[in-house]
Amino acid sequence: MASTAGPNSTDGREGRPTLTVVGATGAVGAVLRDLLSTRLDVYGEIRLVASPRSAGRTLTVRGEPSEVVPLGPEVFDGADIAIFAVPPPVAAEWAPVAAARGTVVVDASPVFRTSPGVPLVVPEVNPERVRDRPRGIIASPGCPTLSMIVAIGALHHRYGLRELVVSSYQAASGAGRSGIETLYAQMEKVGGDRALGNRAGDVRGAVGEFGPFPAPLAMNVVPWTGSLGADGWTSDELGIRDETRKVLRLPALKVAATCVRVPVTKAHSLSVHAVFGDRVEQREAQAILAGSPGVVLCDNPESHEFPTPADVVGTDPTWAGRVRCSLDDPKALELFLCGDSLRKGAALNAAQIAELIATEL
Amino acid sequence: MASTAGPNSTDGREGRPTLTVVGATGAVGAVLRDLLSTRLDVYGEIRLVASPRSAGRTLTVRGEPSEVVPLGPEVFDGADIAIFAVPPPVAAEWAPVAAARGTVVVDASPVFRTSPGVPLVVPEVNPERVRDRPRGIIASPGCPTLSMIVAIGALHHRYGLRELVVSSYQAASGAGRSGIETLYAQMEKVGGDRALGNRAGDVRGAVGEFGPFPAPLAMNVVPWTGSLGADGWTSDELGIRDETRKVLRLPALKVAATCVRVPVTKAHSLSVHAVFGDRVEQREAQAILAGSPGVVLCDNPESHEFPTPADVVGTDPTWAGRVRCSLDDPKALELFLCGDSLRKGAALNAAQIAELIATEL
Ligand SMILES: NC(=O)c1ccc[n+]([C@@H]2O[C@H](COP(=O)([O-])OP(=O)(O)OC[C@H]3O[C@@H](n4cnc5c(N)ncnc54)[C@H](OP(=O)(O)O)[C@@H]3O)[C@@H](O)[C@H]2O)c1
Ligand SMILES: NC(=O)c1ccc[n+]([C@@H]2O[C@H](COP(=O)([O-])OP(=O)(O)OC[C@H]3O[C@@H](n4cnc5c(N)ncnc54)[C@H](OP(=O)(O)O)[C@@H]3O)[C@@H](O)[C@H]2O)c1
Numbered sequence: 001m002a003s004t005a006g007p008n009s010t011d012g013r014e015g016r017p018t019l020t021v022v023g024a025t026g027a028v029g030a031v032l033r034d035l036l037s038t039r040l041d042v043y044g045e046i047r048l049v050a051s052p053r054s055a056g057r058t059l060t061v062r063g064e065p066s067e068v069v070p071l072g073p074e075v076f077d078g079a080d081i082a083i084f085a086v087p088p089p090v091a092a093e094w095a096p097v098a099a100a101r102g103t104v105v106v107d108a109s110p111v112f113r114t115s116p117g118v119p120l121v122v123p124e125v126n127p128e129r130v131r132d133r134p135r136g137i138i139a140s141p142g143c144p145t146l147s148m149i150v151a152i153g154a155l156h157h158r159y160g161l162r163e164l165v166v167s168s169y170q171a172a173s174g175a176g177r178s179g180i181e182t183l184y185a186q187m188e189k190v191g192g193d194r195a196l197g198n199r200a201g202d203v204r205g206a207v208g209e210f211g212p213f214p215a216p217l218a219m220n221v222v223p224w225t226g227s228l229g230a231d232g233w234t235s236d237e238l239g240i241r242d243e244t245r246k247v248l249r250l251p252a253l254k255v256a257a258t259c260v261r262v263p264v265t266k267a268h269s270l271s272v273h274a275v276f277g278d279r280v281e282q283r284e285a286q287a288i289l290a291g292s293p294g295v296v297l298c299d300n301p302e303s304h305e306f307p308t309p310a311d312v313v314g315t316d317p318t319w320a321g322r323v324r325c326s327l328d329d330p331k332a333l334e335l336f337l338c339g340d341s342l343r344k345g346a347a348l349n350a351a352q353i354a355e356l357i358a359t360e361l
Numbered sequence: 362m363a364s365t366a367g368p369n370s371t372d373g374r375e376g377r378p379t380l381t382v383v384g385a386t387g388a389v390g391a392v393l394r395d396l397l398s399t400r401l402d403v404y405g406e407i408r409l410v411a412s413p414r415s416a417g418r419t420l421t422v423r424g425e426p427s428e429v430v431p432l433g434p435e436v437f438d439g440a441d442i443a444i445f446a447v448p449p450p451v452a453a454e455w456a457p458v459a460a461a462r463g464t465v466v467v468d469a470s471p472v473f474r475t476s477p478g479v480p481l482v483v484p485e486v487n488p489e490r491v492r493d494r495p496r497g498i499i500a501s502p503g504c505p506t507l508s509m510i511v512a513i514g515a516l517h518h519r520y521g522l523r524e525l526v527v528s529s530y531q532a533a534s535g536a537g538r539s540g541i542e543t544l545y546a547q548m549e550k551v552g553g554d555r556a557l558g559n560r561a562g563d564v565r566g567a568v569g570e571f572g573p574f575p576a577p578l579a580m581n582v583v584p585w586t587g588s589l590g591a592d593g594w595t596s597d598e599l600g601i602r603d604e605t606r607k608v609l610r611l612p613a614l615k616v617a618a619t620c621v622r623v624p625v626t627k628a629h630s631l632s633v634h635a636v637f638g639d640r641v642e643q644r645e646a647q648a649i650l651a652g653s654p655g656v657v658l659c660d661n662p663e664s665h666e667f668p669t670p671a672d673v674v675g676t677d678p679t680w681a682g683r684v685r686c687s688l689d690d691p692k693a694l695e696l697f698l699c700g701d702s703l704r705k706g707a708a709l710n711a712a713q714i715a716e717l718i719a720t721e722l
Contacts, residue, residue, distance in 0.1 A: 163689075167528035167632035169582045169621065184553045187580075192549025197626030203671035219548075220671035221530045221623055221630055223683050223697040228662055231643065232685045241688065254689035258632040258697060260530065262582055263624055265558030269582055271528035271619040273634070282592065301589055310564035310581035322584050324593045327602065328524075328615035336584040336619060 016044035017358045020075050020103065022094065023085035024048035024059060024068060027177045028108055031347035032085060033061045039351075042358050049075045076103045081357050083350050084108060099136030106353045108346050110235065112139040113243055120246045122146065123352040124294045125153040130356045138353055143345030144168050144225075144236055144259060145243040147268040148337050150318050150344070154292035155285060155333070156248055160277030162331075163254035166240055169262045169269035170225050171309060173341045174236075175212040180265055182211025186218035187263070217263050225259040234259055267309035268341045273326075273334055280333045282325045289320045289335075294344070299323050307338035316343050377405035378719045381436050381464065383455065384446035385409035385420060385429060388538045389469055392708035393446060394422045400712075403719050410436045437464045442718050444711050445469060460497030467714045469707050471596065473500040474604055481607045483507065484713040485655045486514040491717045499714055504706030505529050505586075505597055505620060506604040508629040509698050511705070512681050515653035516646060516694070517609055521638030523692075524615035527601055530623045530630035531586050532670060534702045535597075536573040541626055543572025547579035548624070578624050586620040595620055628670030629702045634687075634695055641694045643686045650681045650696075655705070660684050668699035677704050 021036075023029045029050070036046060040062055048059055048068045055070035069075055071090070076082060076098040084091045084098075084107040091109035098105050112118040112135075119129040120139045130138055141149065144166075152161065172183035186207040196202050197219050207216040215222045226236035241255035254275075262269075290297035298307045299321040307319035318339045326332035339345055382397075384390045390411070397407060401423060409420055409429045416431040430436055432451070437443060437459040445452045445459075445468040452470035459466050473479040473496075480490035481500045491499055502510065505527075513522065533544035547568040557563050558580050568577040576583045587597035602616035615636075623630075651658035659668045660682040668680035679700045687693035700706055 165526040165634045167619075169530070169623070184555050186553070187548070187551065188553025190548065191552050192545045192547070194545050197671070197674060199675045200672055214665040215667075215669050216671055219625055220669050221625060222669055223630070223632070223667050224662060224665070231688075232660075232662055232683065233688075234662075254687075256634050256687050256689070256693065256695055258528075258634075258683065258695055260630075260632065260697075262530070264580060264582060269584070269621075271584070271621065271632075273526045273617050273619075299593075301585060301593055301595075304575040304585070306576075306584050308576050308581050308583055310558070310577055311561055313558060314560045322593065322619065326615075326617050327592075327594075328617070332617065334617055334619055336621070 013044040016042065017080035017361050018045040018078055019043045019354065020047045020049055020079040020082040022049045022071060022082055025050040025054045025057065026085055027173055027180065027342055028085035028346040031342040032083060032351060033059060035347055035351045037062045039355070042355055047075055047079065073097055073101065076101045079103045080361055081106065081354050083354050085346070085350065095137050104133070104357050105137045106140060106350050107137060108140045108350045110142060110239060112137050113141060113239065114246065120243060121353050122149050122153070122247055122349060123356060124150045125247055127356055130353060140346070140350045140353060141243040141247060142236060142239045143174050143268055143341040144170060144240050144270065146345045146349055147318065147339045147341065148270050148272055149244060149247055150292065150294045151289055151320050151337055152272065152274060153248060154288050154295060155274060158288055159280055161248065161250060161253060161274060162277055163275040164244065165273040166257040167271045168257065168259045169264070170259060171262070171264040171266050171268050171341050172217060173266040174225060174268065179212050182209060182213065183217050183263060183265060185209065186216060190218045213261060217261060220263065222261040223258065225261050264309045265313065266340055266342055267313040267338055268345060269309050269336065269338045271336055273332060275329065275332045277331070279330045280325055282323060285333055286323050289323065294318060295320055297321070306336060309338050312338045313340050315340060316348055318344060374405040377403065378441035378722050379406040379439055380404045380715065381408045381410055381440040381443040383410045383432060383443055386411040386415045386418065387446055388534055388541065388703055389446035389707040392703040393444060393712060394420060396708055396712045398423050400716070403716055408436055408440065434458055434462065437462045440464045441722055442467065442715050444715050446707070446711065456498050465494070465718050466498045467501060467711050468498060469501045469711045471503060471600060473498050474502060474600065475607065481604060482714050483510050483514070483608050483710060484717060485511045486608055488717055491714060501707070501711045501714060502604040502608060503597060503600045504535050504629055504702040505531060505601050505631065507706045507710050508679065508700045508702065509631050509633055510605060510608055511653065511655045511679050512650055512698055513633065513635060514609060515649050515656060516635060519649055520641055522609065522611060522614060522635060523638055524636040525605065526634040527618040528632045529618065529620045530625070531620060532623070532625040532627050532629055532702050533578060534627040535586060535629065540573050543570060543574065544578050544624060544626060546570065547577060551579045574622060578622060581624065583622040584619065586622050625670045626674065627701055627703055628674040628699055629706055630670050630697065630699045632697055634693060636690065636693045638692070640691045641686055643684060646694055647684050650684065655679060656681055658682070667697060670699050673699045674701050676701060677709055679705060
């Protein structure tokens with residue numbers, strides 16, 4: 001017998017925490033609604049919030065229609081937890097408002113990730129950190145960091161991480177709904193046109209709008225994601241360094257990242273060169289990855305088994321493959337990781353953090 | 362007044378060396394014919410050779426029609442130089458046949474790259490090595506190596522290279538004509554279909570034939586190029602290590618490469634982390650690259666200037682950008698390089714080597 005209780009109803013959900021989802025209409029918000037729909041016994045009321053542009057729209061969560069309400073202080077009244085999946089300026093303004101009203105904020109934006117007094121949490125790696133939140137805000141790392149940190153954390157636990165060199169293959173989704181839409185529109189324009197891809201700039205002239213990207217993405221790769229940081233580094237590249245240091249509590253970790261956008265819809269990939277304090281061994285490293293919750297080992301190149309973004313999109317775990325010991329350094333390991341940027345890379349990690357709070361309440 | 366001499370004619374070309382192009386119909390061969398057409402005063406006769414499948418076809422070189430002849434010992438009769446752009450087994454069998462007849466062989470295949478007695482030559486880096494060819498064969502490096510070696514060689518000259526960590530973004534063209542054709546056919550199938558790219562495996566089911574690739578390439582990246590080497594490394598990854606060591610004469614250079622195919626037609630990109638013996642300085646490194654023949658610096662991220670494969674395809678140089686000093690190691694530099702895999706990555710380097718021989722004759 002199906003429950004007749006709507007998502008905002010508390011019938012049979014008395015005593016369970018109330019959750020506000022800010023940014024429920026976005027790329028991350030849509031996946032959050034999917035994930036919440038598979039966890040029926042966690043929350044009481046769930047409120048869907050977005051900008052005034054979306055107010056009044058009806059969305060589905062837990063299989064039931066729910067009206068989107070515009071962001072305002074009242075959306076946090078009586079809310080135990082709020083997940084924020086909104087642009088940075090909106091998070092910067094409204095997360096403190098929610099926290100001041102006693103709502104525990106889980107923020108997916110970059111705003112608070114490196115702020116003192118705000119824990120940066122990956123539940124498989126440092127779940128205990130959620131308890132230490134003097135500002136009432138908990139941050140979730142960026143999608144490139146989240147695409148590797150569970151796997152790297154497991155290896156660090158055994159070998160002691162010293163240095164990372166990371167090159168990313170990031171999907172359009174990292175730039176939100178408009179990123180995904182731009183890639184599809186460009187792919188539609190170029191199709192399989194054999195007149196393109198032979199002369200410098202012909203793709204640039206053919207793809208139409210660049211959307212949130214600084215160069216064409218279809219039939220191309222773009223060595224730039226995020227905004228401009230110091231000395232030519234991008235915010236995503238600095239984020240991978242700062243966030244990995246904070247999550248793993250390794251303030252002196254050496255990290256060099258290069259972030260590159262590729263014409264893939266939603267799953268990020270990372271090529272990682274990791275140097276450890278101890279000697280690494282290929283079979284043992286593979287076994288560690290295979291045995292880590294949240295990681296799937298997919299590493300049998302003889303039979304063409306390695307993770308690719310098209311094969312892992314829509315799934316929760318981090319997929320690890322191409323695990324090799326360096327030929328020149330007994331303490332270095334190479335690996336290739338893939339994961340859905342909207343799931344573990346954003347919505348899933350935020351939902352996991354929120355659930356840690358929900359069960360603690 | 363246009364010359365009336367055909368490509369096989371020696372009218373006005375007396376005394377100039379005869380060149381045989383083996384594999385004139387392939388992806389590399391087509392670019393070789395283009396390049397030879399811009400160098401009218403170098404060769405006397407030019408013979409176009411391919412498999413018996415192509416015998417009798419008429420191709421153009423130096424603006425004039427020329428009939429393709431099938432590969433046999435006689436194509437080397439009186440030939441001073443032969444450029445080989447054929448699959449490895451064909452090169453392995455026929456390069457020694459040509460050399461035994463006194464023809465200097467320039468081979469683009471992987472077969473002889475690490476063979477003793479065969480110099481591995483990049484004219485901007487080690488042109489003097491062409492003279493030391495006891496077996497009559499000179500090898501040209503693989504396209505991933507050629508996409509970086511001119512830029513890295515220039516930096517090595519100043520700073521003394523110690524270690525490379527490389528992640529590649531390799532184009533379909535690295536797998537020859539069938540690679541390029543497979544990518545276009547897959548792009549045609551997926552177009553901008555918004556039903557694809559959301560669920561694991563949906564792209565795999567939609568792209569049609571994989572061609573020479575072990576997984577779908579459209580809307581995907583494939584962390585595998587080349588064949589399976591030892592301990593999970595690919596032949597391309599080992600090639601980057603072995604070839605860089607040989608060209609730069611650094612037998613103990615530490616190299617860790619991860620080779621990844623991306624849905625781009627013809628230009629390769631590489632993310633490079635280079636560690637040197639000396640401290641590096643960003644502006645100086647940029648100036649070194651900008652001043653190196655064969656390299657173009659494209660590095661002004663504030664105004665979205667960085668190399669992308671779609672913007673450099675069809676051009677000769679290596680394009681360098683995203684030059685940054687490591688934040689954690691004063692001797693490490695990050696950079697992003699792009700170059701056409703069929704030009705400097707194959708045909709141009711082979712043509713440059715052949716020209717060094719031609720002018721020495
Ligand atoms: N995409 C990823 O892979 C990813 C990964 C990790 C973290 N993040 C972070 O997650 C956040 C959301 O990213 P996204 O990709 O989901 O972006 P998106 O697709 O552009 O969605 C933005 C969301 O924010 C809402 N919003 C915008 N302005 C608002 C306002 N003034 N008041 C209330 N709501 C407002 C939008 O509502 P309307 O529909 O009403 O405009 C929409 O729900 C960003 O901070 C991003 O950095 C994203
Ligand atoms: N593609 C690159 O980016 C790249 C870069 C560096 C080096 N290379 C190397 O260059 C070589 C050629 O590559 P490609 O990409 O040009 O390959 P491709 O497009 O497949 O062309 C192969 C060429 O070899 C000819 N051929 C095949 N079997 C032959 C035989 N039995 N006798 C005579 N000719 C034969 C083909 O002639 P038909 O047309 O008659 O079959 C064609 O001209 C390979 O060794 C490759 O490793 C390629």
